Amino acid sequence: MTYNFSKIEKKWKKNWEDKGAFESFKTDKKKYYQLEMFPYPSGRIHMGHVRNYSIGDVVARFKRMEGYNVLHPMGWDSFGLPAENAAIKHGIHPNKWTLENIADMREQLKEIGLSYDWNREIATCSPDYYKWTQEFFIEMYNRGxxxxxxxxxxxxxxxxxxxxxxxxxxxxxxxxxxxxxxxxxxxxxxKITEYADRLLEDMDKLDGWPEKVKSMQKNWIGKSEGAEINFKIKDFDNELNVFTTRPDTIYGVTYMVLAPEHPLVNKLVKDSQYEDTIRDFKRKLEHISDIDRTSLDT
Structure with a gap:
């Protein structure tokens, strides 16, 4: 016997669609939300997508078999530079390029037979979606x-x-x-720093997460406790504000270093013998990455 995939898969995909097999519904069953990252519709589906979404699909199907009411949606991360840059590259209007890609990628995902509830599909470039991000922004602005x-x-x-x-x-x-x-x-x-404490405290609620990953997240949040100290600058009206975790070592300070982008740099060297040298140095650093700038080998 041979597996006639074109015939058999077509039959079952139609069966799933006709019966709404993957739709979430109102029920007393326990709810389970399965979400993979939304793809950029700046091209076509590739094997990296297939690997990611097939793994998520296995989890969604398993949870359905366990009796959960599973919400497994798909959407498109279509509002931003990837889609815009691709449109520029191909000389096509972003709206046309993006929507055509979405249509093609949707058909590709359906061909794979992934168990998405397509009634829940969203696209972040749609006014029906981004009106909410605009409202969130206004709320965040009003709250500082x-x-x-x-x-x-x-x-x-x-x-x-x-x-x-x-x-x-x-x-x-x-x-x-x-x-x-x-x-x-x-x-x-x-102002994500407003949530630093909450993020750090809730890290303990991530059961099953590797300690290495949680440690990376804590380092990324990067909360430090210390004090801000203002140092007067000789012959200038300005003060230099410095944060330190060891204010007890203040009397051992021998010098301070300003980043080239610091607003005081231009003022401190203006009309001095160092002005041209500093300007050239700043221009050089404009083309060096932040990682290379802080490397001991640079």
């Missing part, structure tokens, strides 16, 4: 959790856009291969 500040970011001069650290490969833009530098921009930020 969203604020603006000037900060140095990764900047691609060719794409004319900000890049995440992951989008910078060997100092170049991953899309156009242009050299990436630092540029100070006035941007919006979320």
């Amino acid at each position: 959790l969203a604020y603006k500040k000037n900060y140095a970011v990764n900047w691609c001069p060719s794409c004319e856009t900000v890049l995440a650290n992951e989008q910078v490969v060997n100092g170049n833009c991953e899309r156009c291969d242009s050299e990436v530098g630092k540029k100070e921009l006035d941007q919006w930020y979320f």
